[in-house]
Amino acid sequence: MASAFMTRNDIQMLKDYVAAPGNFGQNQAQSSVRLNVTHSNLKAKFMEIVMDLHMTGVAVKVKLNTHCGTAVGSMVVQLKDEDGNLIATLDDDRVLGFYSPYNGCMLHIIDTDPHSLSANGWLEDTSKVQKYVMSDEDYAKRENTYKKFRDEKRRVDPEWTAEKELAMRRNLPYAAPSKREAVTDAAYMQEEARSIDVGNRCEVDPGGKRGVVRYVGQCEGLPLGFWVGVQYDEPVGKNDGSIKGKRYFECPQGYGGMVRPNLVKVGDYPPVDDFDFSDEDEI
Incomplete structure (x- = not known):
């Protein structure tokens, strides 16, 4: 058999x-x-x-x-x-x-x-397609929405975030970002950024999110200092490579993010392989 x-x-x-x-x-x-x-x-x-x-x-x-x-x-x-x-x-x-x-x-x-x-x-220009916009009232009637999921999580844990949830599901340690005083130095974290190059594979904390470095430098509209633009392997970002109307790199919406250099580790960080079952011989 x-x-x-x-x-x-x-x-x-x-x-x-x-x-x-x-x-x-x-x-x-x-x-x-x-x-x-x-x-x-x-x-x-x-x-x-x-x-x-x-x-x-x-x-x-x-x-x-x-x-x-x-x-x-x-x-x-x-x-x-x-x-x-x-x-x-x-x-x-x-x-x-x-x-x-x-x-x-x-x-x-x-x-x-x-x-x-x-x-x-008509097959490529999405601006020609009439979009369906759901009213707040209709959205509130739906079950299993992200808002209801988020609100329930925050009812149990007022400090819940999507990053914290992702770290928990991956069994990774999570440290909430600390509140810092306003940055006044335009060269803030320049030294940390020197070791990061565009094209590097990377892992971003918190949450161990993996991706590719797409930008290193300063960003208008964000606090002073240096930033690293990352295109994530999964849609865990917040933008498409543009910040407040200015584009720094190209990626699909929801796959891009700007983070401080001290949160970025570059090296051999391949995309997470859903077929990798460690040392198990059978599934």
């Missing part, structure tokens, strides 16, 4: 499978090619897709339709090299292999439908 547990070797094989490049880790067949895909109505190169060299131009369009939504009849597909130079425009009846594409080439989709959902930025 097969074991219901996964050994460490099984876990490693699963991790290797998930991390393998393209097509979710599957081996590439000799008759296939990996092509990047771009779209006339979208700004970014948005996928890598595996195509069989025996597919006709129509079959290529049908497969692309399932990924981008552009109708087959409204699609012109160009084959380009990795530098964006045009190789050919695909013919509906000619097989893809006729054009001798290779891994890294691009398929560029030209959407000729002026009423396409992707036209005029």
